[in-house]
Amino acid sequence: MQVTMTVNGEEFTREVEPRMLLVHFLRDDLGLTGTHWGCDTSNCGVCTVQIDGQPVKSCTILAAMAAGHEIRTIEGLEQNGTLDPVQQGFMQEHGLQCGFCTPGVMMTARWLLDKNPDPDTETIRECISGNICRCTGYENIVRAIRWAAEHPATEGASA
Amino acid sequence: MTVTEDRPLSPAGNPMGFGRMIRKEDVRFLRGKGNFVDDVNLPGMLHGAVLRSPYAHARIVSIDTSAAEAHPKVKAVITGKILEGLKLAWMPTLSMDVQSVLCTDKVRFQGQEVAFVVAEDRYAARDALELIEVEYEPLPTVYDARKALDADAPIIRDDLEGRTDNKIYDWEAGDKAKCDEVFASAEVVVKQSMIYPRVHPAPMETCGAVASMDKVTGQLTIWTTTQAPHAHRTLYALVAGLPEHKIRVISPDIGGGFGNKVGIYPGYVCAIVGSIVTGKPVKWMEDRSENLMSTSFARDYHMDGEIAATKDGKILGLRVNVLADHGAFNGVAQPTKYPAGFFHIFTGSYDYSAAHCNVRAVYTNKAPGGVAYACSFRITEAVYLVERMVDCLAFELKMDPAELRMKNLLRPEQFPYTTPTGWEYDSGDYPRALKEAMRIAGYDDLRKEQVAKRANGEMMGIGLSFFTEGVGAGPRKHMDILGLGMADGCELRLHPTGKAQLRISVQSQGQGHETTFAQIVAQELGIPPEDIEVIHGDTDNTPFGLGTYGSRSTPVSGAAAAVVARRVKDKAKLIASAALECSVDDLEWEQGRWFVKGDPEKGKTIQELAFAAHGNLELPEGVEGHLDASVVYDPPNLTYPFGAYICVVDVDKGTGHVKVRRFIAVDDCGPRINPMIVEGQIHGGLADGIGMALMEVMAFDENGNHLGGSFMDYLLPTSMECPSWELGETVTPSPHHPIGVKGVGESATVGSPPAVVNAVLDALQIRHAEMPLTPAAVWRAIQDNPISRPDLAIE
Numbered sequence: 001m002q003v004t005m006t007v008n009g010e011e012f013t014r015e016v017e018p019r020m021l022l023v024h025f026l027r028d029d030l031g032l033t034g035t036h037w038g039c040d041t042s043n044c045g046v047c048t049v050q051i052d053g054q055p056v057k058s059c060t061i062l063a064a065m066a067a068g069h070e071i072r073t074i075e076g077l078e079q080n081g082t083l084d085p086v087q088q089g090f091m092q093e094h095g096l097q098c099g100f101c102t103p104g105v106m107m108t109a110r111w112l113l114d115k116n117p118d119p120d121t122e123t124i125r126e127c128i129s130g131n132i133c134r135c136t137g138y139e140n141i142v143r144a145i146r147w148a149a150e151h152p153a154t155e156g157a158s159a
Numbered sequence: 160m161t162v163t164e165d166r167p168l169s170p171a172g173n174p175m176g177f178g179r180m181i182r183k184e185d186v187r188f189l190r191g192k193g194n195f196v197d198d199v200n201l202p203g204m205l206h207g208a209v210l211r212s213p214y215a216h217a218r219i220v221s222i223d224t225s226a227a228e229a230h231p232k233v234k235a236v237i238t239g240k241i242l243e244g245l246k247l248a249w250m251p252t253l254s255m256d257v258q259s260v261l262c263t264d265k266v267r268f269q270g271q272e273v274a275f276v277v278a279e280d281r282y283a284a285r286d287a288l289e290l291i292e293v294e295y296e297p298l299p300t301v302y303d304a305r306k307a308l309d310a311d312a313p314i315i316r317d318d319l320e321g322r323t324d325n326k327i328y329d330w331e332a333g334d335k336a337k338c339d340e341v342f343a344s345a346e347v348v349v350k351q352s353m354i355y356p357r358v359h360p361a362p363m364e365t366c367g368a369v370a371s372m373d374k375v376t377g378q379l380t381i382w383t384t385t386q387a388p389h390a391h392r393t394l395y396a397l398v399a400g401l402p403e404h405k406i407r408v409i410s411p412d413i414g415g416g417f418g419n420k421v422g423i424y425p426g427y428v429c430a431i432v433g434s435i436v437t438g439k440p441v442k443w444m445e446d447r448s449e450n451l452m453s454t455s456f457a458r459d460y461h462m463d464g465e466i467a468a469t470k471d472g473k474i475l476g477l478r479v480n481v482l483a484d485h486g487a488f489n490g491v492a493q494p495t496k497y498p499a500g501f502f503h504i505f506t507g508s509y510d511y512s513a514a515h516c517n518v519r520a521v522y523t524n525k526a527p528g529g530v531a532y533a534c535s536f537r538i539t540e541a542v543y544l545v546e547r548m549v550d551c552l553a554f555e556l557k558m559d560p561a562e563l564r565m566k567n568l569l570r571p572e573q574f575p576y577t578t579p580t581g582w583e584y585d586s587g588d589y590p591r592a593l594k595e596a597m598r599i600a601g602y603d604d605l606r607k608e609q610v611a612k613r614a615n616g617e618m619m620g621i622g623l624s625f626f627t628e629g630v631g632a633g634p635r636k637h638m639d640i641l642g643l644g645m646a647d648g649c650e651l652r653l654h655p656t657g658k659a660q661l662r663i664s665v666q667s668q669g670q671g672h673e674t675t676f677a678q679i680v681a682q683e684l685g686i687p688p689e690d691i692e693v694i695h696g697d698t699d700n701t702p703f704g705l706g707t708y709g710s711r712s713t714p715v716s717g718a719a720a721a722v723v724a725r726r727v728k729d730k731a732k733l734i735a736s737a738a739l740e741c742s743v744d745d746l747e748w749e750q751g752r753w754f755v756k757g758d759p760e761k762g763k764t765i766q767e768l769a770f771a772a773h774g775n776l777e778l779p780e781g782v783e784g785h786l787d788a789s790v791v792y793d794p795p796n797l798t799y800p801f802g803a804y805i806c807v808v809d810v811d812k813g814t815g816h817v818k819v820r821r822f823i824a825v826d827d828c829g830p831r832i833n834p835m836i837v838e839g840q841i842h843g844g845l846a847d848g849i850g851m852a853l854m855e856v857m858a859f860d861e862n863g864n865h866l867g868g869s870f871m872d873y874l875l876p877t878s879m880e881c882p883s884w885e886l887g888e889t890v891t892p893s894p895h896h897p898i899g900v901k902g903v904g905e906s907a908t909v910g911s912p913p914a915v916v917n918a919v920l921d922a923l924q925i926r927h928a929e930m931p932l933t934p935a936a937v938w939r940a941i942q943d944n945p946i947s948r949p950d951l952a953i954e
Contacts, residue, residue, distance in 0.1 A: 024282075028280075034192065094182065097843065100414030106189070134843065136842055
C-alpha cells in the first residue's frame with residue numbers, strides 16, 4: 001500500500017507492506033537511523049518519535065497508521081544547524097553514555113518542555129519513565145532536561 | 160574533589176589533562192548520527208533470522224525446510240546438517256567447551272538456535288521461519304540446578320564422549336583444613352544460604368552482525384556488537400578456518416555491553432555463513448526476546464555461606480559452598496585459570512586469614528553464559544556473599560553493621576595486602592571511605608530517625624556495603640582467554656603539524672574512550688585533547704588486545720596509552736637535543752615542551768618537534784624520523800578499586816513496595832581522569848543494583864520455559880525507581896599503574912546490590928530474604944512467609 005507522511009518537515013510517499021512498523025519504515029525506508037529499535041513491547045522507548053507533537057513509540061504503530069501525520073524524529077530536533085537546548089543539555093550534563101536510548105528520551109523531553117517549560121525534577125522523572133536507560137542511572141538525564149529548561153534560548157553549539 | 164583539578168586549559172577550554180571535559184563523541188549521538196550495527200546498510204544486503212527451539216530439552220526428529228525455501232524472497236535456509244558439512248555445527252566457547260551453532264541432535268535450552276533463514280528483507284525472513292517444520296521429541300528437563308546431579312537427572316551433554324552426569328567442574332580456593340579448625344573453635348558461627356538469581360545485562364541495543372564476504376578477494380568484513388573485536392577475529396579464524404589476515408571485525412558504535420557482547424553467538428556465525436552461501440552481505444539483528452532468552456545471562460549462583468567470629472564481633476573466617484548454574488553449554492567468559500572467575504576474592508575488605516570456597520558448576524537446560532552484567536568476573540557474587548554474611552553476623556550479634564564493618568576492615572598500613580585466597584590488594588584506605596560515606600549519609604541521625612519511625616510502626620531501613628574489586632585483567636603469566644594473553648597494544652602517531660592519532664585495542668560501548676584516552680595523552684604530552692583522535696573498534700586499524708570488559712580499559716589500555724605517550728616524549732627529547740643543539744641531559748620537560756635547563760626561552764613544543772621529526776633536521780645517531788611509538792602493556796597486577804555504599808529505604812507495610820529514598824556512594828578508583836564520566840558510570844551501576852535487588856530475575860518453570868522473555872516480564876529500573884544519587888570520593892592511587900588509576904566501570908554494579916538488600920532487610924528486621932525484593936516478595940516476608948526460590952516459578 002502507499003503511504004504519505006511528513007517527516008521532519010519533508011513529505012514522503014512510499015509503497016509499504018500494511019504490516020510495516022513505523023520504526024522500520026523510518027529506519028529502513030527513509031534511512032533515518034537515529035530512531036532505534038529496542039524491545040517490540042513499548043517498554044524501552046528507544047524508538048520514541050513525535051507524531052503531531054505527541055511522543056509515540058514507533059515500534060508499536062504501523063507506518064500505515066502514521067500516514068497523513070507529521071512525524072518528527074531526532075534528525076529533526078536541531079534547527080538550522082543549531083542543536084536544540086535539549087541536545088545541548090545532554091552534552092553539558094553528560095546525559096548520555098552509549099547513546100542508544102538518547103534520541104528517544106530527547107524526543108520525550110522536547111515534548112515535555114513544549115508543554116511545561118519549567119518542570120521540576122519529579123515531573124521530569126515521571127515524564128521519562130517510559131524511556132529505559134542502562135548506562136546513566138537517569139541522574140544526568142534529569143539534569144540535562146533541567147539544563148534545557150534553564151537555557152531555553154541559548155545559542156547552540158554548531159559543532 | 161580530585162587531586163588534579165588545577166590543570167591548564169586547552170585553547171577550546173578543556174583540561175589539558177585530567178578533569179571534567181565534555182565528551183568528544185556526544186555530537187554524533189545527539190544528532191542521531193551514531194553508527195550502530197543495525198544502522199549499517201550495504202548494497203544488496205540480505206537479512207537473516209534464527210529459528211529457535213520452543214522446548215528446553217528435546218530431540219530433533221526431523222526438519223523440513225522445503226516450504227521456507229520455496230518462499231519467493233528467501234535466498235537460503237541453513238540447518239545444522241548443512242553446517243556439519245562445513246564443520247561449523249559446533250563452535251568452541253570461551254571456557255573450552257563446545258556450543259551448538261545450529262542444532263544437529265537435540266535442543267538443550269528454550270530459544271536454542273535450530274535453523275537460519277536468509278531473505279530479501281527482515282519481515283520475509285521472519286515469515287519463512289514459520290514455514291520450517293521441525294518435529295521434536297520432548298525430553299525431561301533439568302530446570303533446577305540443585306537437581307542437576309540427582310541420579311535420575313537426564314544427561315544434557317550426551318554429545319560429549321563418556322559424559323555420565325551434568326557436572327562441569329569442582330573448584331576450590333583457600334586453606335580448607337585451617338578454615339575448618341577456625342570454625343570448630345569459634346565462639347559464633349552464622350550460616351546463611353542465599354541465591355544470586357539469574358539476571359541479564361539487557362543493553363538497550365540487542366546483539367547482531369552484518370557479515371560481508373567478498374568472494375573475489377576472500378576478505379570477510381563483519382560489523383558486529385562485540386566488546387572484544389580482536390579476540391573475535393582470532394576466534395572466527397579458529398572456528399571457521401578463515402585466514403585471520405583476511406578477516407576484519409568492526410565494532411562501530413555499541414549500544415551498551417555490560418558483558419552481554421563478549422562472547423560469540425551462533426547468530427554471528429550464521430550471518431557469516433549466510434554471506435558465504437549467498438555471496439551477499441547478510442544482516443542479523445536479534446529481537447529483545449532472543450536477547451533475553453538466548454544470550455549471555457549473569458550470576459545464577461546458589462551460595463551456602465558460613466561466617467565465624469568472636470562474640471564481640473571480630474571476624475575469624477568465611478567459607479562458602481557454591482552451586483553454579485552454567486546452562487546447557489559452559490560458555491562463561493573469564494581467564495582460563497579461574498573457572499569460577501574471580502569469585503575467590505570473596506573474603507572481601509576485611510582482616511581475617513581463614514577462608515575457603517568450593518564452587519561446583521553444573522549443566523542445566525538453560526541458556527549458556529554466566530559472566531556478564533558488569534560483574535568483574537563474578538566479584539559481584541563474591542561481594543554479595545560477604546556483605547550479606549557480615550550483615551547476618553551483625554543481626555545475630557545485635558551489632559550495628561557499620562560498627563561491625565569498621566572493626567574488621569583492613570587498615571591502610573596492611574597494604575599491599577595478600578588475601579587468604581592469594582589476591583594482592585595494591586592500595587587502600589578503607590576506614591576513610593566508610594567514614595566519608597557515613598558522614599555524607601548523616602548515619603547517626605538516620606539511625607535516630609529509624610528508631611522514631613519504628614516507634615510509629617513505620618518501616619525504614621539503612622543498608623551498608625563495602626566492596627573491594629579486582630579489575631584490569633590481567634598479567635599475562637596468570638591470565639588468558641582461550642590462550643590469548645590479556646595484554647593490550649597501543650599506538651600513538653603524531654602528524655607533522657602536531658595533531659595525533661591514538662590507536663587503542665579496547666573499544667567503547669558508552670564508556671567515552673574517545674575523550675578519556677585523549678585526556679591521558681594530553682596529560683602526558685601537553686597536546687590539546689581536541690587534537691588527539693582516538694581510534695578503536697576496528698581490527699584493521701588498531702593493535703591487538705582483548706577488549707573492554709571486567710573494567711579493564713583504563714587499568715590496562717589506559718596504562719598502555721600513558722606509556723606510549725611517554726615513549727613519544729622520550730623520542731621527542733632526542734629530537735629536541737638535535738634541534739636545540741644541546742645534550743639530552745640538559746633538557747627539561749614542562750607540559751607540552753622540552754627546554755634547556757636554566758634557559759626556559761630556549762625550547763621546542765611537542766608540535767614543533769613533530770614537524771622537525773618529519774623534516775630535514777639532522778637527527779642524532781640511531782634516531783629514525785617521524786614521531787610515533789607503539790607498546791604492548793602487560794599489567795603487573797590487577798588494580799583494586801573499593802568503596803563504601805549506604806542505602807536508605809522506606810517500605811510500605813501494606814503493599815511491600817520499597818522506595819529507595821537515598822543512596823550514598825563513596826568510590827575510590829584512584830585519580831579520576833574525567834570525573835564527569837566516572838560519576839556517570841557510577842550512577843549507571845547504582846541503578847543496576849536497584850534493578851537486581853528489587854526487580855530483575857529470570858525465572859523458569861518445570862519444563863524449562865523462560866518466564867522473562869520480554870521487558871513486560873523482565874523488569875528494569877526506570878527513572879521512578881532511582882533516587883538522586885549522592886556521590887563521594889576518596890583517592891588512593893594504584894602504586895603499580897603508570898597514572899595510578901584503578902578502573903571504575905563496574906564498581907557500582909558490583910557494590911550496590913547488597914546495600915539495597917541490606918537496607919530492605921534492616922527495614923523488615925529479618926535476617927535474610929532472596930533477591931529480587933519485589934513488592935510481592937517483601938509483602939510475603941512481612942507476613943513471615945518469604946519465597947525461597949525466586950528463580951523458579953514452581954518450588
